[in-house]
Amino acid sequence: MNELRRRHRVLMVSDFFYPNFGGVENHIFYLSQCLMQRGHKVVVATHAYGRRSGVRYMTNGLKVYYIPWLPFYLQTSFPTLFGTFPIIRTIILRERITLVHGHQAFSTLCHEAIMHARTMGYKTVFTDHSLYGFADIGSIHMNKVLEFTLADVQHAICVSHTSKENTHLRSRLPPEKIFVIPNAVDTAMFQPDPSSRSQDEIVIVIISRLVYRKGADLLVEVIPEVCSLFPQVRFIIGGDGPKRVRLEEMREKYHLQDRVEMLGAVAHADVRSVLVRGHIFLNSSLTEAFCIAILEAACCGLLTVSTKVGGVPEVLPSEYIVLAEPVPARMVAAVAQAIELVPNIDPFAMHNKMRTLYSWPDVAQRTERVYHHAMNTENEDLLERLTRYNACGAWAGKLFCLVVIIDYIFWQFLQWWQPAEEIDIAPDFQRHQEQAADGTGEVVNGSLDK
Template sequence: MMDPISIAMISDFFHPNVGGVENHIYMLSAKLIHKGHKVIVITHSHAPDRVGVRWLLPSLKVYYIPFLPIASSATLPNFFTSLPYLRTILLREHIHLIHAHASLSSIGHEGILHSHLMGIRTVFTDHSLFGFDDAASILTNKLLAGTLRNVDAVICVSHTGRENTVLRGELFERSEDDPSRLVVRENVYVIPNALVADQFKPGPPRSTETINIIVLSRLAYRKGIDLLVATAPRICAAFPNVKFIVGGDGPKLIDLLQMREKYLLQDRIELLGPVRHGDVRSVLIQGSIFMNTSLTESFGIAILEAACAGLYVVSTKVGGVPEILPEDMISFAAPEEDDVVRAISEAIEIVMAGKHDPLRAHERVRTFYDWEDVATRTEVVYDTVIKSPQMELWERIQRQLGPFAGPIYTIILIVDCVFFLFLEWWMPREDLHYVTHHWDQAKYKEVRSLFACSEISAHNVLD
């Protein structure tokens, strides 16, 4: 076990928003605190009044700095305006390492950019897959490549995600043995997501007279909602005993409403709207089959939660989804209308024939994924980073991004360094109000025992 260190989780995506990245940061932080480390979270503010410092159980301090999101909970990339806030927070909290999350998190990228000026080590976790051929992906990938040139370690949540991140972030170098061959850098790791299995126990046995298909997803193009719109009427027509229960919100909600009206399926397709994460299990146990139609997916925590709750899973075979579950717990389909209908038909036959055991599925998932294991493996990455040589400013400047982006990023590094020196003069370190007291382990164990005895889940706390 490594010596305790102070860690800052930095991301635009955190509570009160709910999602895979938000839950990952919270659960990983809680486990690292349990292992004796000090952990804080830095994120943007939320209207109308969530700004400043807040505390979450068991002893997680969250800094909401006064930046508002522009779209999808992400802030505008500005490189420099966050430096005064991050410098003050990181210094006064005696941070040794920052852990940034998500490629679209501007504040995460900026945290990595600024931290090296203070001798703070950096780790980045990529949670999503991105393409290479549209304008948004090109700009995002170039920003990611600039950030990852200077990061000390990169973590991906699946092997497919690792391949995608390596290509997007240009995380390869020429082999010393064969200069004509490119090899992936040694500081790229794979650590999957996890879940708290006790929060997704299967419900009582359900009758097969009616088969409920559950869909819990953000209703957006990337999540394949167009496939759901196209296939749901065909499935309802082929199987009179099938109903859909759809939870989530997003721009594709109007398409679902129009489809339901067009085919007169108001009694067959129930739209729940946004579902709090604390209510996910209560929705899942209403069904027998979970349907995922994503067009791209790095890991798919919703699939894991559904399988843990005892549902048989049908999913498009994209991204890191094939890595999540054994083949006898999931049916795959190509992201095409006809193949999705085929896979759903196969799943319905399996469920109606009693070939899927929800309790056995729950016990198997319990042994596959555990936050304790994720935290332990993340500790290994932290320990490796802390013990590795520090990257100097000149080395960072020399890591060019090409003839066009390279000079621009070099200018950003130099301006960032000058701005940092100005802040060192304007707000001297000796004038900062340093944090001298934090939760000790005895106090933490006391709160944790109360937390466990009251049977309050992490998701209920976040809600």
């Protein structure tokens, strides 16, 4: 079959999906929509969110399985190793899935689904959305879990070259199996509006979760100094979190109530209306694999000041961002430099540049190529897979092999207990007059089977 015309049936798996909101959730949704526009079938599997359980349909017939598995910590489901196998197997067989795509290293459901899919002989791809350390207890355990999962995937995707290096060092996955595909933004949602800006002040916008990792403590030091040096500067802070109290205390201590506006949590639908009020966007993250927030700000025409961490330096052209080390004095100097540059910034030129650099159709096309590579890899038997797991460590390797062997035995039991031919096939959502997105201009009618 011609590679350009190959159609995949993809199962996206992650603990993080709507109605929860974040970068991973947006990535999965927009990527799924664009893959569907290119003629692929996409199904999402995640855990239940409150009363949202069972099967739901979203835009353009995107089917979502909200597995009745309750989260127990930071929206991740409780690890069971084998407890999710029956339902993952049922979804794969019902939807005639050909490839499983897991997202986010912190997702328990993602790791388990990839293991089960590999046991069943399906090809898998993993996308890492975050950076992790190497020294603290949590990172050490997470990195070992990631090494276990990536020992048997066909390919991995990272959102920046810094993220690729981080994933390679943490998992020991060969670099040639890791692809770099950046995030994107729906530029139609983030249009500049210079008329919403103040003409007498320089407004600096901050939209972030107010937590330690996002540098909220750094803001406590930077904001009073900037306000002292530049009387024409005003801050708008959107977001919520445990560090919000520190920012409010700072505002009270330095009597900045009229210069620092605290909005609290901002719905994603309202983010643009906040961004267009500003001239400068300030990002103080201490670690970041990509940072979609500065991309949204650039689409709205804001000059960015950001900490020089992780994959941030890869996101924007140098003329649209001022980088500084995550030190208060350096950040203040970067803000001062940005204030001088603001008059020279054309918001619409910046928006048009972002539209050409980052688009979800481009991300989908590049992800599609990764799927092609994964599907072309050779099939392996259990012994070949166990060899790779055994290489993960003197003790850990043997433990990983034991887990995979038990998973294989459980699969054989499920094959006997509920044969595949007894599982009903789910009908595909009918999409009429789909315009093929591979450049051929061909119109495909009806379902994916045609």
